[in-house]
Structures are given as structure tokens and as C-alpha cells.
Amino acid sequence: MNLISAAAPLSVPASGAEILLWAGVVMASLGVVLGAVIGIFAKYFRVRSDARVELILELLPGANCGGCGQAGCADFAKSVVEGRNAPSKCPVSSREQKSAIARALGIEEEAGFQRRALVRCGGDLHHSAWLLNYNGVLDCASAALVSGGPKGCSYGCLGMGNCARKCPFGAIEIVDHIALVHPELCVGCGLCIAACPRHCIALVPAAATTHVYCNSPEKGIDKRKNCQVGCIGCRKCERTVPGKFTVEGNLARVNYELAPEELPTDADAVAVKCPTHALLSEQAHFRIEQNEEIR
């Protein structure tokens, strides 16, 4: 073949069939050459990746929330395959998903209860004392640094939304300067817990529907100066429904270690009739905080 530049006037253009032939030859040969090159490279640069990581990744919910402590779902899948983590560590996946992952890897499934977050405070704008004229950044951690925060109680929720902003599932709503966790949206990833400067958010079993909405260990008399709905440690709950509540110092709490069937129910909350309305069923708590029912 002579190599010529474009449009040499002395040659005759080839016929259609010939062009088609040469087109085919050129394409085919180029294809073979390139394919061979890629093949050689693929063999030389092969990366051994475990197919199981892909499989686990498919089974995971893929929220990339970091609740497992790893950087993302891909990292978690890798750690589970390598045996460094258990499938139950993913707080977002449902029981079925966890079982599926365990089955795929052929390992024993860990028993674990679904947990979710709870804001242990009922002291919103209408029920607690807001002593100070706070003029600063609307951020709970910053507000807590200024003279202990604008609230009278130094242990209660400040309601400026650090937890709500941190929640990747939008499960926390701020109403009247208090944080409310919507249990149907919360998956228990735990990111809100680190965000709260007052440490008033805790992870509790999802099966529990009755809680004590107070976080302050102060004496009852001091608490009453700052909040109408704080637990005063009167022990009425302990006496009325024995075994389900424990009063430590001046603060009552639900025995969350009990089996799901034995946890306090809404009927128990009604039976106790907590004098300060600190011990409530979830529904009652929501009604009061959202509708501003004066207790």
C-alpha cells in the first residue's frame, strides 16, 4: 500500500464493495489488536476482590449513615466479609436484612433488639423556665457554653436543633424548643447522641413505649424551680408498678433491660399517674409537646 495524503488526483476511487471490504478489515484488525492489549493488561493488573463484598453491599440498605462506625456501606460490607464486624452492627437494616446477610456469609446470626433514640426531656418553652435572654448562635453546643445555657435546668434539652440537623433520616422534630424523636422514622444509628451537648438523648429498645422524660439528677425541690415536668423522685412509679421502674437518686428510669413483653406499657403509665407528668406514654408526650396541652 502506498501511503498517500488526502485526495490524490491521480488515483481512481475504489468501488463500493472494496470499500466495505477494507472497512471490515480495518475494524476487525483494530478490534483484535485492542482486545488483545486489554486482555494482557487485565491479566497483568488483576485485582483480587471478594465477590461476597458486592453481595453484602446489595443486601445492605445503603444509607451510608456511618452508624456502624465504618466510613460507609462499602467499608462495612468489607469489614463484615473480613470477619471484623457482625451484620447486626448495622443499625439501619431490618431483621430480615440482617438474617439475609448472615445467611449469605454462612455465619450465626446475633440476637439483637432494634433500638431507637429517645430525648429524655419534656421541658419545652411552656413547661420549663427560660431564665436568660440568650443572644448568640442558635446552636445547642454553643448555647451550653454561655452561662450554662438559657434554660434554668442545666441538664435539659435546649431545643436549638443540633440533633435534628445531624439526623440523616429526618426523624427529629423541634417543637417549641424541645426535640421530639419520631419513633417510626428513627433507625437507631446514634448520630444524634454525639450531637447533644447535654447528653439527654439515649438509645432505648424500640419496643418500649413508656418513658421517663427527665434527665436531671438534681433534687426535686430545686428541679421544680426550673421545670414543671421534671421527675421529682417521689417513687410513686416504683410503688404502683413494681419491677418496671427504678429510681436512682432523684431521677426515675424505666428498666430497659427487661424483656420486650415486660417493658412498661401505656396502661402502666396511666396507672402510675405521675404527679409531674414526667413519666408518660409516647403518645401522651407527643400530644402534650405538639399541641401545647397545658398539663
Add this chain to the structure above:
Amino acid sequence: MKYLELTIGAILVYNFVLSRFLGICPFLGVSKRIGTAMGMSGAVIFVMTLASAATAAVYRNFLRFSVNGRTVDLGFLQVLLFILIIASLVQLIEIMLQKLSPKLYQALGIYLPLITTNCAVLGAATINAKENHTVLEATIFGCCSGIGFALALLLFASLRERLELANPPKAFQGTPIALVTAGILAMAFAGFAGLC
């Protein structure tokens, strides 16, 4: 002199992203962090140089030749062949990157195979064909276009990192303000027009 013109032209005056508006997809997609932007730039320079060299060689030698006194003009295969070569090169770079730098491979994500359909690479090859560059000229043009792309990408990534901290009105947050900034950057580069 021609090579100087070629170089300055490809990098500054006729910048692929900011003057020719080719390759906007990775320009917007990979420019959120300077680290990934640098990785992407490296990949694109590599692909563009090799692609320009290979496509120019194929174009000049195998798309128009004469055999037994008859000219065979396979010009219609231009786009097909160019894409074939570019796709293979990107595949090669994907395989190499997965082995040599898995972190960068994951960070680039979908944008790495998208270099295949990146109009900047095909654009460089096509311009080489149209202007009838020699293989050497084509290689230099491809390399400098890649450098121009990298320049625009890195500048934009630095701007975007600062934009992340800024507080524009709600309607502008995210991609809108990034596009406006890209437009202003393009206007700035228009200042080079007429240089060569």
C-alpha cells in the same frame, strides 16, 4: 513556532472546557474536592495524549490509503474508530487505576468510565483530524488540551471548596451557584482571546 501556538492555544486561548465547552460533565461532577480533581486531571491528560496520538496515527495511515492504484476512503469510519480507541484506552486506565490506587478509583466512581463518552477526548481527536495534524502535532495538541482541561478543573475545584462554606440564597445553593461561577470563570478565560 507552530508548536508554541499549539500549546498556548490548547491550554489557554481555546481552553477545552472554558472556551470550547467540551467535557463539562467531569468538570462539574469531579470538582467538589481538589484531591479527586487532581486524580481526574491525571487520568484525562493520560487518555487525551494517548488517544490523540493513536487516533491521529490511525487516521493518517489507515483511513485513507490507496491499494492497487485505487484510493480507499474510509473517512466515514472516523467517529467509530476514534470511539473504539478511546474506549479501549479508558478501559486500560480503569484496570490500572483499580490496581494501583483503589481509593482514587472509588472516589472517581462513575466519572472514570465516562471519560469514554467525554466529548473533550473525542473533540481533540476530531480537531486533529480536521486540521490534519501530523502525529507529533496531534500528540502535543492532545497533551496540551489535557493540561488545559486540568487547569480549568483544578481552578474550579478550588473555587468550589470555598463555595461550599459560603451561604448563597437557598435557590442558588449547590449546583446553581457552581454553574454561575463556571460562567464567570469562562468569561475570565475569554480574556485570552486573540492571543494566537
Add this chain to the structure above:
Amino acid sequence: MMNKSSRSVLTFKGGIAPEGNGKDMSSAIPTRNAPLLERYRVLLQENAGKPPKPVVAKGDKVKKYQLIAAADGFVSANLHAPTSGEVVGIVRVPGPMGLMTEAIEIAADGEDSGDAPFAPLDWSKASPQELLARVADAGLVGMGGASFPTHVKLTIPPGKKVDTLILNGAECEPYLTADHRLLLENGEALLRGALTFGRILGVENISIGVEINKIDAIEYLSRIAADCGVRIVPLEVRYPQGSEKHLIRAIAGREVPSGGLPADAGCVVQNVGTAVALDNAVRLGIPLVERIVTVTGEVVRNPGNWRLRIGTPVIKAIELADGVLCEPGKLILGGPMMGFAQRSFEIPVAKNTSGILLLPPRVSMNYMPTECIRCGRCVQGCPMHLMPCLLATAIEGDRYDLAAQNHVMDCIECGSCAYVCPAHRPLVQHFRRAKAELRSRNRK
């Protein structure tokens, strides 16, 4: 703003000069001793480090100057009874940071009797170790604001060499005049205290920095210090001249490295009040139980300087100044720049309370911050050469890594940036938040 190279007045780069400093209200008023009160509530924890452990119990009778709480560990200071009386018990009182904290309450018996618990020493003859032990025994802490135990500051870590002692008589905060009166009234005790510090550290290069708005103090001290080896250094009136790092920069011409301590620059800085307290502890053998406090502010009827004992409730101090003219807008302990606003008048005076400031409502009004316009005034004003605008933007976007990269941990929270910001952005609050966040991350 440039560093003055003139010999007469030294200064540093950056900082601000607050307009009208309110010192005229009380700078000419001599210090008066406060009358004995019925109850004193001595705060247990007022500083960094561990709170001292009480050594008295409810019902114990104590004499003035008696030890009531012993230091717990190395970074901790002794507490002594401010008067004689009976220990009522450990009570919860509002603390300086707004949270309830513990205090030992003493009901005074009215006699105010008690002997000096330590044997008097001659500073020029006692050994440095004896003097250092006296510092710890007497419960001396930094009286400039941080209340850091002085014996810890005087214990230089091995590997660091100190050759300069600087005494902080700058009192750069507006409204405060306690140190000014101390310079005028306790000059000789101050010089003896300075020389005692020098003896403990083995340092002969001793300077006392005083801002030139206290020219009477400078003249008086220069006269009496004429040939005793202590230099009186006049300083330009600039805030925050009283900060350790800036005193070192102005007087010794050295810079403390980022994240470092004054000892890294070969210097030790002490407050002039601490020096006088040291002289009392050495020469008279008495511990630190009282200090000069400026009770001032436009709301106060008769501003002045009072020698108050630790444990005096702030409300009593205000009564000494004949009460208020109108409803106060803010109660601040310390100065208006770096002092802390308080939520209760029951908070007691501590060893580091330099001022009780009552500001009127018109200057404590709420402000609404607007957007940063990148004017750069904060960068000009920052005495630590940081970029407050960039730091605040990073912190608002939760980018603590970026803030740490830009040295937010070097911020001394002086408030110069927030003072000059035309958009009234709460810069210092952002930085305090970031520092707390970074410290807790480092601890993990």
C-alpha cells in the same frame, strides 16, 4: 498598628483600642476594705485542674486563714477561710460558668480572729524551694483571670530555660481599675513580690509592664524601683496587652510558638496581684483570702475599688457601691471583653474576680448578626494573626478540620474580632464551640 520601635513605649501588632474605657469612673478612688459579712461561700472549683478536697466538715469551728480545702494533686490549689466562724456545710451555688457548683459556706462569728499560719520568711535569704513551697501552701493562683495554680506555673518543665520574668500590670480591659490601685497603693509589696518570684525562678531580668494610661503608677513605681533591679516598662494602650503572649512580644520581643507556653519563649508572666499576695505570704505568712475588686458600671451608684474576701456574694459587693440606679442590663464578672455574663447575683467572689460590672440595658441590647462581607477588619484586629472570618465560616459549616488547620486552637478568645466586626457576627462564640469540640475529639 505597626510595632513601635521607639524606646519609650512598647506594643505588639494587631489588637484594638476600645473607645472610652470607663476607667475614669473608679481609677481615682482609693481601695476601701469591705466590712465583715455574715456568710461567706468559698467556691471549691474556680480554675482548671482538680478542685481541692474539703478538710472541714459541717459544724467545725475555723479561724481566719485556716486551711479549709487541700489541693488534690499537683494542678490544684489550697483554700483558706476568709474569716473566723463555723462551717455551715458544702452548698451548691451558681458558678462563674453558669452551672451550679460546690462551695464551702462559713457563718462568720464576727471576731475575724486568726493568726498567720506560716512563719514569716526573708525573701532574700530563704531558699527557692522554701519559697516555692510557700507559694503552694498559701494557695496562690493567677489573679489575672485564669486562676491557674501559681506553683505549677513556677515549676518549669525540664528542658525549658526561663530567663525573663514579666509582671502584668497592664490591665487592658475597660472599666477595671483594681490593678491600677494596687500599683499605687501596694507598690513596695509589689516590688518585693517581684523579686521573690525572681528568686524562685533564678531570674534577674524582671519587668513590670504598665499601660501608659496609668502614668501616675508608672511614675511612682519608677521612683521606688529606682535601684532594686526591677524595670518598669510603659506599654501603649492597646487591648489585649495584658495577655501573656502579647506582654512577652511587647516587652521581651519574643513570640510564643503556636500551641506553646510562655516557658517555650523563656519567659514567665505573673499578675501584679499575685506578686503582692506572694509578698504577704512570705513576709507576713498569710494565705490568699482577699483581693481588690472594682465594682463599676454606669448602673452602679458609686463605683469604686473594694478589698473583698473570697466568698463574698456579688450582691453584697453591689450594696457596698450603694446599689444600682436602674435595672441592670448585664452582670459581668471580669471585664467587658473577656468577662462572663452571669445569671445570678448570688455568685461569690473568687480569687480571680477582678471586676463586678453592671452594664445598662442600652449597651446590652440584642443584635442580629448579618452576613460576613469579608471586610477583613477581624484579620487586622486579631492579635494572634488568625483569620476569624475564615474560621467562623468553616465552623458554621461544621468543618472543624479546616478550623483546626487554620489554628483555631491558638485563639485566646480576647474578643477583638467580634468587637470590630461590622456585621456583629458572634465570632468568639463560634471559636469557643470549635475549641471545645476539638478538645473532646482529641481526648477520645
